[in-house]
Amino acid sequence: MTDTTNNPALEKVLARADANLEGSLDRFYELLRIKSISTDPAYRDDCRKAAEWLTAQLETMGFEASVRPTGGQPMVVAHDTSPEGTHVLFYGHYDVQPVDPISEWNSDPFEPKLVPAENGDTHIVARGASDDKGQLLTFIEACRAWKEANGSLPLPVSILLEGEEEAGSRNLGPFLDATEHELKADVVLVCDTDMWDENTPAITSMMRGLCGVEVEIEAASRDLHSGVYGGAARNPLQVLTTILAELRDANGRILIDGFYDGVKELPTQITDLWARLPFDEDAFLNKVGLSVPAGEKGRSVLEQIWARPTMEINGLIGGYTGEGFKTVIPAKASAKISFRLVGDQDPARIFDAFQSHVEARLPADCTAKFTVHSSSRATNVSMDNPYIGPALKALSEEWRTEAAIAGGGGSIPVINEFKKRLGMDALLVGFARFDNRVHSPNEKYDLSSYKLGIRSWIRILSALATR
Template identity: 75%
Template sequence: MSDTPLNRALAQADANLQGSLDRFFDLLRIPSISTDPAYKPQCLAAAEWLVEELSGLGFEASIRPTPGQPMVVAHQIMPTGPHVLFYGHYDVQPVDPLSEWEADPFSPRMVPAPNGDTHIVARGASDDKGQLLTFVEACRAWRAANGGLPMSVSFLLEGEEEAGSKNLGPFLDATQEELRADIVLVCDTDMWDATTPSIALMLRGLCGVEVEIEAASRDLHSGVYGGPSRNPLQVLTTMLAAMRGEDGRVLLDGFYDDVDELPEAIREQWARLPFDGESFLADVGLSVPAGEAGRSIQEQTWSRPTFEINGITGGYSGVGFKTVIPAKASAKVSFRLVGRQDPDKIVQAFRAHVAAHLPGDCKAKVTVHSASRPTIVSSDNPYLEPALAALSEEWQTEAARGANGGSIPVINEFKNRLGMDALLVGFARVDNRVHSPNEKYDLSSFSKGIRSWVRILAALSD
């Protein structure tokens, strides 16, 4: 292997893997749950840990307070090369249900995997602490091997991504000039499969809504009032059932008006890449695709919009039985959006649907909890091809132009507020149990993720 800055940095990353893992475990031990105010001190501790690590790597790093959890901002400006801004988040989801964890969620452990890999199990291992640290450790390897970075690098590490990022927009507005760079790098997505890296070119938008139906002035005895009295649970479920047809299509008026067909070039590449739809469903105990008829599972999860019921509340659901007609019932539902779909337009159509299916003696309240537009990364992005080539070289297979069925609202925030495009490079696997008990990150994701970022930094600096 020739003695080049890139090869020296790769060798350094390999030699220092145990130190990288030690730091990874240190960060995982901090229960930085942003949605629970009781964990605010722990969120601050995670931010302080990151500032200390980045400062030790020569970054000008600091904690920036917000009305919620603090931001971490760091800069290391070099005399040559482009300027990249890396975004990640140090906060994690709550651990409930705790009884389903095989060990303490904040005591990370190494678990041998059947395929010969090793699972690093802890809350936040994949989302997003492992992903975040792959880039930090790549910067560490470059600096240790070559005395500095190959380009200017800034960090923006958020502490309330899992709580809705409500303070991110105002913070970006206040720091536009400081944070503006040539490209944003985001490591919060999946690989195509266990051995094929990818860059996500499409992210679905998200619209989260709660609808509440109210009828009688109090809960009623179903023997005395059953029959003539409106049942909010029945009204609600009938209303929601009318949202989808038997063919899986969403029946909301105008729902597909702004949905574009998948470009043929992307469809052809997806068809060439290994993907077993039956196994994808079988891994979670399912076998029959329930989305739009005539669409592949890839399309259903990545490039088509959806409507899902996420939870229903009403009446009695405790131990035993209680014959009650509830006075109120509510449901939380979500729409994943694609193409040019506008979340405000979808909410308006949903309100109209609720009103059209609301019988007498009932009142309805619709509350919007989240709304973000879909994201499309342009194939003309000048950093896309070098990054794909770097990934292909590291993994020794063609990197995919992929997509992600989830939503990362911050991508549109960077575009709209700072005028910056993003590259979405992630090393998570689809079976990482993100947001679920026993969340894990594969050791190969961590080690090869570090090496991948080392290569991408070299490629972008050229």
């Protein structure tokens, strides 16, 4: 890719994006005010409103855009395929997580608040600011700047915006099957990942898979008085916590039979890349009030969060948890557990193995019920992907530092759906910071992420058009 000083068309687009920034932020705030919580049926109309808002924005930019119904929240599909060249499909999601606990927010979650940061940046605080409204708008606003500056995009662009990513993407697979010929492109662009650090952009080459399960253990036919039945009656909370405590050994290894089937060691090409990245393990943990890595012994923190499978207890439910005290032995107790998966681990086999593990340890008078909430394999982007090189050069030029190839600890199941159903590889570029408090109270997106994210996509589109 050439420098902007030798590319007047690109320089013109970048200048237009800078001039558009104030209006672009106003649009960002409008989208943030829409309460598009996909997991709560009470917000179904708000999800529809967000889809319609995005469709209207794309139509004003000259895209052929529409709201598409599904069995759940609607999709937004848009096309501008008049140019020739590499055809890209951009994917993002407009739905957001619930805001609970509302008491821990410092401001209204759906009224964007600008908070000055210690480093001179500005935090845009609102639910969905980082995941994924700010991220998806960096791409849309990049397209806007291209069209306004040069009258057209530099390559064919299609857009798919989902409304159920935070609810498990139940309708995405069938939708992709039904629109296969319409959405087929050369590469999928995804902006739902992190930067390497505050000043270093990254392309994510791997994301962990996910098996999200819930187990409920039941003993007595009703809650019992702990003074009358305590000692004689089986306590489901005790049974459950004992089983959960025995899922990992003292070295952090998960003790479910067959759990590590399909887990491979990292290739040397990846370990060498990660070794060159500046990463302070102590600082990473210190930022959240921790000091000692808790994963598998002998593995670096980067390996633990990017390249190794995990088992985490996300919630325990049972007994009396209200104000004061109640001496009760609950009839039921449940836990929500997430397994992050790597390599060729099969989420269906992980679930079966977990169920067998629990059932083998159930004492008399106890039964267990199991529910799968989410299931996806790990994502691995081949280093032979021809779009990685041009994108890395574009990112490096915009941020004026060498862009990184990174891993990701989270899961984006849609990547595997695109590969399986449409045969398309993905390019994962995101501008979130690790401290964005995604899924937590006071979620934020940095103003620099938004501004430089737009400029980065402008450069990436130019690079892919001329590769």
